[in-house]
Amino acid sequence: MPHRRPRARTHPTVTSPTASPVAEAGTTPSAPPKQRLSTAQMLHLMRLEMDRALRHGYPISAVVVGLDGFDEEHHLPWRRAIMPAVFQELKAVTFQNDIRGLGVWTERFQLAIFPHVTPDRLTQMAEELRYRGAALKVAGVPESETIVLSAGIAHNLHPGPKSFELLIEEAETGMGLAQSAGGNKVVQAREVERELDKLREEVDSQIQEIQEFQSKLFADTDSQEDLWGRELVSKVIELFRREPEKSEGVLRVEKEVIALLKAELAAWRESSTASRMIESQKTIGQLERRVAKLTESLGITEAELKRVAAMKNIDLGISSIYRNVQGLSGDDAGAETKKEMLKNVFESNLALRAQLASLS
Amino acid sequence: MSDSKNKKKTDTEESTSAGSSTATVEKTEGVLYLGIDFGTSHTSVAASNGVRETISSHVGYPKDVVSRKLLKKDVLFGDEAMEKRLSLNFYRPLEVLKTKNHDREDFEANLKAAKDLLREIIRLAKPRKDELVYGVIGVPAQASIHSKDAIIKTAKEALDSVMLCSEPFAVAYGLDMLDDVLVIDIGAGTTDLCRMHGTMPEDSDQITIYHAGDWVDNRFAELMVEKHSQAQFTIQMLKEIKERHSSVDERVEPALVELPVNGKPTEFDVTSELREACQGIVPPIVEGLKKLVATFDPEFQKRLKNRVLLAGGGSQIRGLHLAIEREMHKQLGGGKCMRIQEPVYGGSNGALKIANDMPAEYWEKLK
Numbered sequence: 001m002p003h004r005r006p007r008a009r010t011h012p013t014v015t016s017p018t019a020s021p022v023a024e025a026g027t028t029p030s031a032p033p034k035q036r037l038s039t040a041q042m043l044h045l046m047r048l049e050m051d052r053a054l055r056h057g058y059p060i061s062a063v064v065v066g067l068d069g070f071d072e073e074h075h076l077p078w079r080r081a082i083m084p085a086v087f088q089e090l091k092a093v094t095f096q097n098d099i100r101g102l103g104v105w106t107e108r109f110q111l112a113i114f115p116h117v118t119p120d121r122l123t124q125m126a127e128e129l130r131y132r133g134a135a136l137k138v139a140g141v142p143e144s145e146t147i148v149l150s151a152g153i154a155h156n157l158h159p160g161p162k163s164f165e166l167l168i169e170e171a172e173t174g175m176g177l178a179q180s181a182g183g184n185k186v187v188q189a190r191e192v193e194r195e196l197d198k199l200r201e202e203v204d205s206q207i208q209e210i211q212e213f214q215s216k217l218f219a220d221t222d223s224q225e226d227l228w229g230r231e232l233v234s235k236v237i238e239l240f241r242r243e244p245e246k247s248e249g250v251l252r253v254e255k256e257v258i259a260l261l262k263a264e265l266a267a268w269r270e271s272s273t274a275s276r277m278i279e280s281q282k283t284i285g286q287l288e289r290r291v292a293k294l295t296e297s298l299g300i301t302e303a304e305l306k307r308v309a310a311m312k313n314i315d316l317g318i319s320s321i322y323r324n325v326q327g328l329s330g331d332d333a334g335a336e337t338k339k340e341m342l343k344n345v346f347e348s349n350l351a352l353r354a355q356l357a358s359l360s
Numbered sequence: 361m362s363d364s365k366n367k368k369k370t371d372t373e374e375s376t377s378a379g380s381s382t383a384t385v386e387k388t389e390g391v392l393y394l395g396i397d398f399g400t401s402h403t404s405v406a407a408s409n410g411v412r413e414t415i416s417s418h419v420g421y422p423k424d425v426v427s428r429k430l431l432k433k434d435v436l437f438g439d440e441a442m443e444k445r446l447s448l449n450f451y452r453p454l455e456v457l458k459t460k461n462h463d464r465e466d467f468e469a470n471l472k473a474a475k476d477l478l479r480e481i482i483r484l485a486k487p488r489k490d491e492l493v494y495g496v497i498g499v500p501a502q503a504s505i506h507s508k509d510a511i512i513k514t515a516k517e518a519l520d521s522v523m524l525c526s527e528p529f530a531v532a533y534g535l536d537m538l539d540d541v542l543v544i545d546i547g548a549g550t551t552d553l554c555r556m557h558g559t560m561p562e563d564s565d566q567i568t569i570y571h572a573g574d575w576v577d578n579r580f581a582e583l584m585v586e587k588h589s590q591a592q593f594t595i596q597m598l599k600e601i602k603e604r605h606s607s608v609d610e611r612v613e614p615a616l617v618e619l620p621v622n623g624k625p626t627e628f629d630v631t632s633e634l635r636e637a638c639q640g641i642v643p644p645i646v647e648g649l650k651k652l653v654a655t656f657d658p659e660f661q662k663r664l665k666n667r668v669l670l671a672g673g674g675s676q677i678r679g680l681h682l683a684i685e686r687e688m689h690k691q692l693g694g695g696k697c698m699r700i701q702e703p704v705y706g707g708s709n710g711a712l713k714i715a716n717d718m719p720a721e722y723w724e725k726l727k
Contacts, residue, residue, distance in 0.1 A: 160489075161517070197490070317488035318409040320392035325492075328717040337538055337558050338717060344560035345496075345714065346722040349523045353726065356509045 042104045046113050049102060050164040053115055053156060061122040061155040064171040065090065065110040065129065068148040068183035079107045081140045082147055086110060089132045093125050109175065111168065119155040119188055126151040126186040134184075150178035151186045158190060176308040192305070202294055209287060229265045236261055392487050394495035394519070395712025396478075397527065397705075398511065400454040401548030401573055401673050403477060405485045406708040408716065413484040414704050415439070419473035420448030437480045442596070453477060455549055455574075457507035471507070475514040482518040494723050495519045496711040498527040521723040525714060527707050528554035529561055531671045534710025535700060540660050541667045542649055544684070544697075545707070546674025548573035551641065553648045555656065555664070564655070567648045571641040573674050576602060580630075580637035588628050591619040601630065607678035608638045638677050646687040653692060665695035671706040675699050 037045070053060035065086065070079050087105045090112060094101060099121075103112030114122060133149040141147075152174020154167045170189050177192055178185035240254040328338055393408040404414040415438035422428035427447035436444060453474035456467060478497075487493045495515060499508065508524060515522040528543040532554070541556040551572045555565040580598050584591060597619070605615035615631045649668065653661050665688065670681045681697040688695035700706045 317486040318411060319488055320390055320408045320491055322391045322408055325391050325720040325723065326716050327719045334538060341538065341560050342718055345523060345525050349726055352508060352524065355505065
């Protein structure tokens with residue numbers, strides 16, 4: 001059997017019209033002469049790469065890079081000069097990192113995808129690009145103008161729906177988030193959302209903690225104290241019983257001692273409950289302040305997300321009025337009949353699924 | 361955001377079985393319910409985020425590169441598709457899904473169109489990516505198993521759990537009329553008659569007839585050819601006239617419409633032709649009702665006759681409920697027919713209510 005020379009690279013060679021790390025396709029009349037494929041052709045290639053990655057289950061990451069500022073009309077010629085230069089920097093960064101991908105650029109943004117590249121690695125590369133961008137000098141752009149870049153990263157290493165459109169949309173959202181947070185940042189939108197989820201979970205668990213704390217607060221301790229008080233009184237009574245012959249004086253003392261003991265116990269219980277309540281109130285206060293803070297933080301982040309989404313024309317959807325799965329209430333009119341019908345609907349769906357499974 | 365889509369918390373507040381008196385309540389990150397009425401003529405959605413949308417069940421794909429470039433879209437839906445149908449490969453997918461004829465040349469293309477339409481109506485409901493989305497889809501009773509399979513598969517791409525139910529049942533459930541009710545659901549392709557008697561309707565409780573919206577259009581066309589032979593028109597033009605002027609009342613404003621005659625717009629009075637076409641569906645509907653009443657428990661037949669619900673897009677024909685009552689008087693000796701308040705959303709509202717009432721564990725099992 002002939003000996004096969006092992007492949008030098010572990011990652012596949014991406015179809016690339018220029019055989020450079022990032023193949024490019026500009027969209028303006030001033031596109032550099034290296035352009036070999038149109039933007040539509042390049043996007044088609046990217047889509048194919050994405051499909052291949054999904055089919056074979058390997059990672060693919062995307063980056064969308066935007067230029068911060070330069071939004072006025074008179075900035076347009078500068079943008080046209082800067083964006084191809086930034087694209088060259090992106091190519092240089094990918095070269096240095098020994099990575100290949102596909103990319104396009106427009107006056108507004110640059111988009112590149114990298115098969116077999118994890119989001120963390122691409123984030124590092126984007127950071128590198130950001131630093132190189134800041135040091136970039138472009139002919140025709142005044143030196144006083146600093147080039148600041150923001151980038152959004154997206155990837156396919158997550159559960160849930162995946163497509164080329166979603167990948168790009170997420171990367172764009174990341175770039176939008178980075179720009180709206182002051183720019184000069186690299187953001188993974190999915191990470192921000194995960195952070196939001198964590199915040200939501202934390203708020204929920206704090207609320208639950210307060211509820212549990214409140215419900216348990218006096219339930220056990222009250223009954224234990226009652227028991228202990230009753231035992232104390234019984235022991236005193238027992239003590240007096242040991243005296244075989246009780247004089248009138250002893251009897252009077254016995255009554256007085258027991259009455260005194262009961263009064264003291266009641267007073268002690270009252271003061272101990274009050275002090276415990278004060279302590280508990282402190283804890284509740286602390287927890288509630290924490291919840292308020294977390295809720296506020298969650299609100300700000302969500303508002304920010306909405307703002308960015310509106311700016312980027314991303315529809316985040318409308319929230320449902322329900323937080324929980326509802327289910328039929330037992331109080332509903334005709335609840336039993338409805339339950340039976342719902343069960344029938346469910347069973348017929350179950351049977352349908354079974355039938356479909358057997359057919360396939 | 362979709363990370364949290366499938367995530368569920370385990371803080372179950374009440375964990376009793378679905379069959380017991382208290383429903384299971386499981387906390388999640390937010391639950392969006394969708395009720396979808398997948399009809400031949402129109403597809404509607406009602407959602408628990410307050411969104412209600414309806415589009416005509418038309419799907420079109422640009423015929424060639426030129427039209428794609430011109431339309432700037434890969435797929436068009438609803439009225440937009442209808443309007444630009446000449447540059448499109450145009451489909452009315454639900455019409456074909458009902459046929460059960462999988463050998464049709466265009467069956468696969470129609471199936472794809474149905475999938476795209478379902479995706480679009482779900483998109484129109486604006487679900488958030490971080491919410492669980494549970495949907496009940498009202499489908500035509502005659503939809504083939506192949507079609508149902510396609511609907512479920514497509515819905516599962518966008519929904520976390522999905523169930524199908526019959527359209528007239530959804531209408532009755534939505535109105536809380538589950539006992540001794542006859543539902544007439546007049547769609548475009550078919551009219552479904554369904555008898556509700558406190559349990560799930562069985563096959564013997566349902567009758568499907570083909571005297572529905574499309575039948576009226578065709579009959580109207582025949583009458584137009586007979587009486588106004590010089591007028592030039594298409595079925596689509598007549599459909600638009602019907603949607604605007606349809607009535608079975610004797611005393612209505614004349615339906616005066618402009619139709620071309622040799623290229624020149626000419627006014628025609630089509631009142632009587634349209635009325636005759638609309639009236640044509642009344643006797644077969646009442647014939648069907650008669651069968652359902654006659655085979656019902658005699659003790660409850662009177663009650664059944666007096667609880668007839670008129671639903672579906674066809675129920676918007678003016679005076680139709682009264683015409684059905686008159687025909688019932690002739691054929692059944694009496695009866696009461698009520699038109700539901702929201703014919704367009706009757707099915708989707710009902711499906712939404714079913715979704716809302718469905719216990720959590722049922723949804724879980726159908727994921």
